[in-house]
Amino acid sequence: MTVTTNATTSVSREQLLVTDVPGPESRRLHDERSHVVADGVSCVLPVYIDHATGPFLVDVDGNRFIDLGSGIGVTTIGHTNQAVVDAATEQLGKVTHTLFTVTPYPGYVALANKLADKTPGSHQKKTVLVNSGAEAVENAVKIARKYTGRRAVAALDHAFHGRTSLTMAMNHKAAPYSTGFGPLPGDVHCVPNSYPFRDGLTGEQAAARTIAHLEQRIGVSDLAALIAEPIQGEGGFVVPAPGYLNKLQDWCTANGVVFIADEIQSGIARTGTWFASELFDLVPDVILTAKGIAGGLPLAGVTGRAEIMDAAQPGGLGGTFGGNPVAVAAALAVFEEIESRDLLAESKRIGSTLTNGLHRLQQRHSSIGEVRGHGAMIAFEIVRPGTQTPLPGAASVVAEQAAAEGVLLLTAGSDGNVIRFLPNLTVTEDLLEYVLQVVDDALLILEAA
Known part of the structure; x- marks a missing residue:
């Protein structure tokens, strides 16, 4: 051929x-x-x-x-991008690890600043860096529960959020992700999403259906967070009807529910914008990044409204390898490449x-x-x-x-x-x-x- x-x-x-x-x-x-x-x-x-x-x-x-496939959306700016290789190599020769919660380093702060600048919304934001997308989801739920004092979390049909214990319970499909791995955590609920090709609903109609499930089958007083992929990944790149996500965000804000945008696959220049949320004029309370953020090195972030992120007590967030200096250096190079090369x-x-x-x-x-x-x-x-x-x-x-x-x-x-x-x-x-x-x-x- x-x-x-x-x-x-x-x-x-x-x-x-x-x-x-x-x-x-x-x-x-x-x-x-x-x-x-x-x-x-x-x-x-x-x-x-x-x-x-x-x-x-x-x-x-x-x-x-x-x-x-780009490693399922990881090597967005190209395999072995020279700027990423150079940045990671230089950092390897300086410091490979100290643990940010013991002796911090400047790259972590610089990347948190970059995420605050590029994520949607002009409000004050703070970030915690972790290792993977699933870990970002786990931390976002943990933070939302601490902030609201509520336990339940809702995810959308056809969603995929990871393979850890909590995220398995949040996925739409059981096989192969959770088959035989139970019992799964409770207080996790799946609700209908917007799938225009199949349901034919407008954004307003689909949102009304989702909200009815949230109110009737979970109850606002128990709901800490609603998590949504602005464009679903494993679910088949499902793009919601116009206005759907905005209605959900408005409902969450009115009811004290944290709206989490899982942009692990759709973020970092993947959709022609820094984040897919921008395509819908959506300003989430918390936004999750991973995959394309560090050019192939393991890194993820939870970025959200300062008052939400600060709900966790000192020592309640972090981890041994979260925000590793080499991965952070690579991520800063990724942001620079996206900007300088348009x-x-x-x-x-x-x-x-x-x-x-x-x-x-x-x-x-x-x-x-x-x-x-x-x-x-x-x-x-x-x-x-x-x-x-x-x-x-x-x-x-x-x-x-x-x-x-x-x-x-x-x-x-x-x-x-x-x-x-x-x-x-x-x-x-x-x-x-x-x-x-x-x-x-x-x-x-x-x-x-």
């Missing part, structure tokens, strides 16, 4: 792959893995990566893959190319029910042709076919019927056109089955 576009280069399968996928060395490593790595740490595509740069992953067999504009460019291309494919494939998303966070939902009925498991078929052509795609959706695109912001137009052709061919195979 060769795709020639208006760009200055052409892309072919032969330029990307030198062996079958997976290749012999990856197969050998995968056999070794089965003896030493727990089965619960599953693997979608058993190709073992040796190195990566920009939009490419290169495996141990020499195969190159166009990475449309990567928000690149995110919008990518979104425009993918959206336009997928709409063209939708005219050819009645199995594409909806194309949705913003910036470099785009998805399409696969349905039974000519209907709005999900085609369960279809996304895996498309992703498998794409991998054989050197394209790494991610699946999503509660029914396993959504293909999501999370490219890093260095991907070029000719690579995207190749990806679209690969998706076109994969859908033909799916529809012929």
Whole structure:
């Protein structure tokens, strides 16, 4: 397959792959893995990566893959970005760890300032840095409970918030995330969300439905927090109807409930804005970051209104590795790269190319029910042709076919019927056109089955 576009280069399968996928060395490593790595740490595509740069992953067999997943939204500004590498390397030579709650360091403060500046709203904000998205969710709930004196937390249908004990209880899907791992924590409730493609409701109608559940099935007096992904990640990049999130925020404010925006996947330039909340004119009480914040190093943040964040007593927040100096240095470089290279504009460019291309494919494939998303966070939902009925498991078929052509795609959706695109912001137009052709061919195979 060769795709020639208006760009200055052409892309072919032969330029990307030198062996079958997976290749012999990856197969050998995968056999070794089965003896030493727990089965619960599953693997979608058993190709073992040796190195990566920009939009490419290169495996141990020499195969190159166009990475449309970015480690599920982590390497937003590109693999091995030189500014990030340099910043982390310099910090490695200075201080690798002290524990901020014992002997602090300036980078933590600088990053907290940056998050206060870039998150929505002009109110005073404070931050705690932790290690992962799930840990950020846990801390946000803990802080909200302390601030309100209430216990219950509500999450939306089709949400995903993590694999820790509390976050498992907050997820929409049980399998595979919580199957057999109970009992799960109590005082966690799931309520209907806005899913325009399936429910056909306006934002106001969907919000009224959600609020009715909150009031009738939980009760305002017991509710500490409502957590929402402005654009749902694992749920299939579900974009709520206009006004939905704003109505929820207004209701939370009126009733003393902390509104938490989980921007772990949608934040840090992913949607063409610093945070997806900006797309909806939403100003959350607390906003969560992780994934793309540190260019591949483990780091996450909880940033919120000062009076909420200060509810926790001294010593109540923190952790041994939270806000590690090397990860913080990388994060500061990520923010600088986004600003100096105008990567928000690149995110919008990518979104425009993918959206336009997928709409063209939708005219050819009645199995594409909806194309949705913003910036470099785009998805399409696969349905039974000519209907709005999900085609369960279809996304895996498309992703498998794409991998054989050197394209790494991610699946999503509660029914396993959504293909999501999370490219890093260095991907070029000719690579995207190749990806679209690969998706076109994969859908033909799916529809012929």
